[in-house]
Amino acid sequence: MDYIYHYHSPLGVIALASDGESLTGLWFDEQKYFPHKLISESIESELPIFKQTVKWLDIYFSGNIPDFIPPINLNTTPLRKAVYDILLTILYGQTMTYGEIANIIAEQNGVERMSAQAVGGAVGHNPVSIIIPCHRVIGAYGSLTGYAGGLDRKIELLKLEKQ
Structure with a gap:
């Protein structure tokens, strides 16, 4: 149910x-x-x-940092789970690029490279936005790229965390 x-x-x-x-x-x-x-x-x-x-x-x-995460149950692929686990390590007010996440996953899997585009696909399909902070993922050189909730919301969420 x-x-x-x-x-x-x-x-x-x-x-x-x-x-x-x-x-x-x-x-x-x-x-x-x-x-x-x-x-x-x-x-x-x-x-x-x-x-x-x-x-x-x-x-x-309210502009504060929650000190807990509600229990989450994701029915997803191993790649997406790995990406979401990394997203949960991005601290409030901080950002990480798609390429940085791809490099972490490549290292975790003992491979030379991981596609930043594949990471982008996983980030875009995050089923628990905000709590799993996909809004903290940015493009190379700090560019603000897509957000399934809308780029305007991504900007507002990042502003909220910079207060």
Whole structure:
């Protein structure tokens, strides 16, 4: 069974999804790769995981650093999982490039190179945005490249973290 909850953030409505125990998704309404079918087939509910996630989001949007991460359960590929694990290491207010992430994954796997484009695909499909901070990933030379929630939101999230 899938559950859904809607959170009203300063940057728009955010849909939270859960399997009943863990967070399985967090998307701005209508963002790229928004799971319309999952959302339409889910039951609206106020689960403990949603209360915990709302607390995290309230702390975050107030300009503070949450000292916890709600339980997350991702059904994804090994490459995407590796990318999301690296995203979770990017500190609040910091950024990392797609190329840096690709180099870390290449080193972890004992290969010479990893495609920054493959990393970009994984980052773009992050199902738990903000908490898994894909907005902290930038292009080479500091360029602000795509964000499934919209580049304007990416800019606002980075500004919030620089306060």
